[in-house]
Amino acid sequence: xxxxxxxxxxxxxxxxxxxxxxxxxxxxxxxxxxxxxxxxxxxxxxxxxxxxxxxxxxxxxxxxxxxxxxxxxxxxxxxxxxxxxxxxxxxxxxxxxxxxxxxxxxxxxxxxxxxxxxxxxxxxxx
Amino acid sequence: xxxxxxxxxxxxxxxxxxxxxxxxxxxxxxxxxxxxxxxxxxxxxxxxxxxxxxxxxxxxxxxxxxxxxxxxxxxxxxxxxxxxxxxxxxxxxxxxxxxxxxxxxxxxxxxxxxxxxxxxxxxxxxxxxxxxxxxxxxxxxxxxxxxxxxxxxxxxxxxxxxxxxxxxxxxxxxxxxxxxxxxxxxxxxxxxxxxxxxxxxxxxxxxxxxxxxxxxxxxxxxxxxx
Numbered sequence: 001x002x003x004x005x006x007x008x009x010x011x012x013x014x015x016x017x018x019x020x021x022x023x024x025x026x027x028x029x030x031x032x033x034x035x036x037x038x039x040x041x042x043x044x045x046x047x048x049x050x051x052x053x054x055x056x057x058x059x060x061x062x063x064x065x066x067x068x069x070x071x072x073x074x075x076x077x078x079x080x081x082x083x084x085x086x087x088x089x090x091x092x093x094x095x096x097x098x099x100x101x102x103x104x105x106x107x108x109x110x111x112x113x114x115x116x117x118x119x120x121x122x123x124x125x126x
Numbered sequence: 127x128x129x130x131x132x133x134x135x136x137x138x139x140x141x142x143x144x145x146x147x148x149x150x151x152x153x154x155x156x157x158x159x160x161x162x163x164x165x166x167x168x169x170x171x172x173x174x175x176x177x178x179x180x181x182x183x184x185x186x187x188x189x190x191x192x193x194x195x196x197x198x199x200x201x202x203x204x205x206x207x208x209x210x211x212x213x214x215x216x217x218x219x220x221x222x223x224x225x226x227x228x229x230x231x232x233x234x235x236x237x238x239x240x241x242x243x244x245x246x247x248x249x250x251x252x253x254x255x256x257x258x259x260x261x262x263x264x265x266x267x268x269x270x271x272x273x274x275x276x277x278x279x280x281x282x283x284x285x286x287x288x289x290x291x292x293x294x295x296x297x298x299x300x301x302x303x304x305x306x307x308x309x310x311x312x313x314x315x316x317x318x319x320x321x322x323x324x325x326x327x328x329x330x331x332x333x334x335x336x337x338x339x340x341x342x343x344x345x346x347x348x349x350x351x352x
Binding site for chain 1: 149152156159164167168170174175193197201218328329332335340342346
């Protein structure tokens with residue numbers, strides 16, 4: 001039998017070489033230039049009247065920039081599933097809090113204000 | 127305790143191996159960053175609600191901000207994120223001089239950002255658009271505001287100063303962290319096994335950058351510059 005694989009597995013120093021992912025400088029430069037271009041683009045688009053689309057585009061570009069920073073500068077692309085789950089759970093929880101808050105504010109006007117108690121109202125029972 | 131040990135072997139005694147240690151370091155800072163997402167998320171949520179209440183005043187308010195300085199600051203902060211990423215990479219590959227250089231570059235860009243922010247705050251003070259008894263914006267904004275809209279524009283400016291102010295505090299804390307890293311890197315603390323502090327501070331710095339990535343369009347841009 002060949003025992004070379006278990007030996008390689010238990011040699012954690014060899015494993016270590018792969019555990020820290022070193023991102024090539026080229027990738028960082030690509031992210032950097034993309035971020036600058038997106039920043040210029042979002043500023044330029046703000047000077048053009050596109051109606052409600054302005055807000056959508058501005059937030060879309062911001063989201064794209066965030067993903068670039070998260071995935072490559074913050075190494076999320078190379079991170080373990082545990083760390084991704086923590087971040088996704090965080091955003092999910094935020095979405096719950098913000099979503100429920102918005103539904104509250106949005107639906108407040110649906111129900112009329114309660115009428116105040118009035119002494120002048122005649123009693124309905126004899 | 128773990129400092130000396132970590133410097134010699136890179137491995138603190140409570141961990142099985144370096145991989146587990148690195149994962150733990152990263153997990154710790156990510157959990158902290160999630161609490162920061164909650165913190166800023168609350169501010170963004172209340173901004174959105176008030177914006178939906180007083181849309182014209184918020185749109186007019188964002189036009190009084192200096193979009194040129196805002197855009198320059200965005201570039202500065204994005205550049206500092208790049209130099210921070212390069213600093214972490216230099217630490218990973220044990221290039222001490224490159225690490226020192228990129229840490230100094232990141233700090234310089236961070237200070238430039240805060241300086242520009244200070245210039246903006248000063249201009250806003252001179253233009254009397256800081257909310258309070260002396261709130262009296264001049265010029266074009268007044269035509270855009272409905273009667274009574276002045277108070278709503280003050281709410282916008284409150285959000286502006288609160289959110290950029292809290293962001294600036296985070297930047298200042300980040301600069302403090304970088305200064306500590308710089309001193310430790312100069313002493314040669316970081317090795318190819320032990321660079322977690324650089325990585326963790328880098329994650330924090332990038333997070334603060336992401337907050338600004340959203341603050342810039344929400345405060346400066348979507349009021350309609352046309």
